[in-house]
Amino acid sequence: MLIRRLTWCGVEIEAADGSTAVVDLLEDVSPLEPFLGAAQGSLANLPYGGRASVAAVTHLHRDHADAAAIARALRPDGVLLRPPAMTGEMLEIVGTQAAEQELAARGLETLTLEIGQEAQQGPFRFTALSASDGSGDRQHSWLIEVDDRKLIHAGDTMWHGEWWRRAMAHGPIDVAFLPINGAVVDFPHRQPASGLAAAMTPEQAVAAAAAMGARQIVPIHYALFDNPPRYTAIADAEERLLNAAQRRDLPVALSPLGEQFLVPSSSADTTRTPA
Numbered sequence: 410m411l412i413r414r415l416t417w418c419g420v421e422i423e424a425a426d427g428s429t430a431v432v433d434l435l436e437d438v439s440p441l442e443p444f445l446g447a448a449q450g451s452l453a454n455l456p457y458g459g460r461a462s463v464a465a466v467t468h469l470h471r472d473h474a475d476a477a478a479i480a481r482a483l484r485p486d487g488v489l490l491r492p493p494a495m496t497g498e499m500l501e502i503v504g505t506q507a508a509e510q511e512l513a514a515r516g517l518e519t520l521t522l523e524i525g526q527e528a529q530q531g532p533f534r535f536t537a538l539s540a541s542d543g544s545g546d547r548q549h550s551w552l553i554e555v556d557d558r559k560l561i562h563a564g565d566t567m568w569h570g571e572w573w574r575r576a577m578a579h580g581p582i583d584v585a586f587l588p589i590n591g592a593v594v595d596f597p598h599r600q601p602a603s604g605l606a607a608a609m610t611p612e613q614a615v616a617a618a619a620a621m622g623a624r625q626i627v628p629i630h631y632a633l634f635d636n637p638p639r640y641t642a643i644a645d646a647e648e649r650l651l652n653a654a655q656r657r658d659l660p661v662a663l664s665p666l667g668e669q670f671l672v673p674s675s676s677a678d679t680t681r682t683p684a
Contacts, residue, residue: 410556411669412584412662416452418473418629420562420586421461421482423669424532424555430463431455432551432562432586434478438633440507441472444596446636453666458482463530465490467540467564468548469505469512472634476511489519490528490535492547503598504544524549532556538575540566543592543607544599552579558672561621562586565608565630572620581622584662584672587614588630589650590642610643611650618659625660625672626650 413421418433434455438448458481466474469491479489494509495502502509512519520528522537529535534554540563542548552575553560559579565588575582591610595602608630609617618626631646643649647663654661664670 410558410672412627412664412672413455413669414453414627414629414664414666416454416666417633418467418562418564418586418588419453419478420627420629421455422533422553422555422560426532428531428533429461430465430530430533430553430555431461431479431482432465432553433467433473433564433629434464434482435472435475436478436481437475438472441634444636445472445634445640448633449635450633451666454478455482456667459484461487463488463490463528463533463535465535465551465562466492466508467551467562467566468492468542468546469495469508470544470546470565471508473564474508474512476508476515476517479512480515480517483517487518488528488530489517490551491519491521492537492549493521493523495546500598504546522549536579539569539571540564541569543567543594544596558583560584560586561623562629563588563609563617565592567607568609568613568617572617576620576622581624582618583623584625584627585618585621585623586627586629587617589614589628589646590631591646592634592643593641595638595640611646612653614650615653615657615659618654619657623659625662626654627662
């Protein structure tokens, strides 16, 4: 199995038979600038499109659900997997409105999954797992089973207490895609601001991976946006992740954005130190 880490939380997974799946694609960052600021890191888009059999979004915030990128990635018979839509007054749904409208305009074949439901598409089996969103919007983590491997993509979840249950129900996890920028947000539609991290810190990501029995961490959701005081991210997230992972003897994969890498065997160690 091959993995390509893309912009922000984007991931492409290529199965042994050549089938591909994508999660949380982001290409156009311009709509995010009023909240997250201008992109400060590298952008890596799919080198070609139209071949993914399945796309999934962890939630409908615009930085995880870029409708144009998803439409470009999917083949004509491809399917989008998503959580249920938010409902309620405008302040309750404002964080997901833009992505909802863009996806509706694309007319993609879509399957909405509740927590615990599964969907099989070619060699990929997706299971919707619970997560905790920093804005209170609906969010899934996705368990992805393919080629006798188990992966989990955790979007930008906060810390929660379900990690040990992941191990009991689904573990061990071969690859855990986990957010690490620990962003503290101060958005006008979520006031008063909490002052607490709205996504996992590097140390929390390592603790979550350890609780799940993960064999490898792939960090996501870092090194792209920082816009204090509205969006304040940890500056040294990667270094902190490596230090925390080393203390627990957990391998970390830090492949360059846009480049494929092979999922190693459980005995392989792909940890590296910062250059």
